[in-house]
Amino acid sequence: MAWRGCVMKWAKTEFITNQQTSRSSRLNPYNQQRCGFRREPKRSDTKKGNVSQETKSSPSGIQGPPPTRKVPRPSLFKPLMFTVGFTGCSFGAAAILQYETLRLRVQTAKDEEEAEKLIQGSQDMAYWHDWWSQLSSFQRQLILVMSVVDDFWSSLSEGQKMVTGIIAINAAVLCCWRIPSMQRSMIKYFTSNPVSKTKCLPMVLSSFSHYSIIHLVANMYVLWTFSSGIVSLLGKEQFLAFYLSAGVISTMFSYMCKTVAGGFYPSLGASGAVMAVLAAVCAKVPEAKLGIIFLPMVTFTAGNALKALVAIDSAGLIMGWRLFDHAAHLGGALFGVWYVAYGYKLIWRKREPIVKLWHDMRSPGAKGSGPGSGPGVS
Numbered sequence: 001m002a003w004r005g006c007v008m009k010w011a012k013t014e015f016i017t018n019q020q021t022s023r024s025s026r027l028n029p030y031n032q033q034r035c036g037f038r039r040e041p042k043r044s045d046t047k048k049g050n051v052s053q054e055t056k057s058s059p060s061g062i063q064g065p066p067p068t069r070k071v072p073r074p075s076l077f078k079p080l081m082f083t084v085g086f087t088g089c090s091f092g093a094a095a096i097l098q099y100e101t102l103r104l105r106v107q108t109a110k111d112e113e114e115a116e117k118l119i120q121g122s123q124d125m126a127y128w129h130d131w132w133s134q135l136s137s138f139q140r141q142l143i144l145v146m147s148v149v150d151d152f153w154s155s156l157s158e159g160q161k162m163v164t165g166i167i168a169i170n171a172a173v174l175c176c177w178r179i180p181s182m183q184r185s186m187i188k189y190f191t192s193n194p195v196s197k198t199k200c201l202p203m204v205l206s207s208f209s210h211y212s213i214i215h216l217v218a219n220m221y222v223l224w225t226f227s228s229g230i231v232s233l234l235g236k237e238q239f240l241a242f243y244l245s246a247g248v249i250s251t252m253f254s255y256m257c258k259t260v261a262g263g264f265y266p267s268l269g270a271s272g273a274v275m276a277v278l279a280a281v282c283a284k285v286p287e288a289k290l291g292i293i294f295l296p297m298v299t300f301t302a303g304n305a306l307k308a309l310v311a312i313d314s315a316g317l318i319m320g321w322r323l324f325d326h327a328a329h330l331g332g333a334l335f336g337v338w339y340v341a342y343g344y345k346l347i348w349r350k351r352e353p354i355v356k357l358w359h360d361m362r363s364p365g366a367k368g369s370g371p372g373s374g375p376g377v378s
Contacts (some may be wrong), residue, residue: 205246253331
């Protein structure tokens with residue numbers, strides 16, 4: 001009985017311990033995670049097969065980068081022909097515009113003399129006083145504002161008036177860059193790149209294109225500073241042709257340098273045309289004193305400033321700096337110096353046949369050259 005009691009006691013304790021362990025296993029989430037969600041065993045054979053296949057595909061065991069596609073060198077024949085044709089048309093149109101301007105001045109002077117005679121003979125100050133008293137307060141304020149604007153416009157020089165229009169065009173193009181729907185068209189037509197499908201038209205439009213406000217302000221400030229000097233030197237019409245041609249020629253020089261160096265990236269900005277204006281004034285008046293806007297105590301001659309700028313752009317072109325388009329800067333500076341030294345005599349002094357032909361076409365019955373056709377008019 002004692003043995004039987006011991007056996008029964010042992011069996012009872014063993015059954016209780018087994019029941020407790022089964023319950024704990026059911027309640028333990030760690031055991032459920034271990035037993036219920038077993039990971040798939042690693043397949044060493046598959047890896048070995050992959051390694052063997054990789055080693056077969058690449059004997060060295062290292063796969064190199066994919067071969068880069070070389071960009072073919074673009075043809076610059078069309079841009080070159082466009083540069084020559086656009087430059088010739090610009091100066092030809094400037095000669096015709098000067099002829100029409102002089103003709104309009106003569107006609108306007110005659111009309112003003114006749115109008116003054118009529119006013120002096122028929123009206124006095126009492127008439128204008130009665131006319132002013134009949135106006136409303138809003139009309140008077142509007143006339144005063146217009147008179148202030150007219151006085152400001154009259155105080156500007158001829159060069160500053162010309163540059164004001166250029167600044168307005170550049171500001172409008174800058175606003176167009178901020179329109180998301182126009183981004184694709186702006187990149188296509190207002191950035192110059194020798195590998196682009198559209199090469200010729202951006203040579204002109206990129207000279208009026210700025211993406212950064214700081215870039216626009218810097219270029220337009222320099223252009224405003226030298227506007228009076230360049231217009232007094234060349235005249236309004238010749239300056240306009242010179243500025244447009246400088247933008248195209250500087251872009252063409254940039255195309256050539258990019259093609260030789262193999263660095264094809266888009267460019268934009270009026271820096272090439274502005275550098276041509278600066279170089280023309282500095283080459284014509286090398287002893288003029290210049291200064292820096294934030295350092296007025298520092299002064300230097302225009303000739304030394306031109307030499308320093310040409311040296312910096314030459315170094316940037318040789319060393320491959322891409323912060324600015326140094327090739328366009330250098331091309332614009334070289335064109336400005338060349339035009340002051342030789343271009344005026346070779347191009348502008350020989351405009352008489354174009355003006356004479358235009359005069360004959362405009363007034364077939366008249367003989368001889370019209371106003372502005374002589375070579376002495378600038």
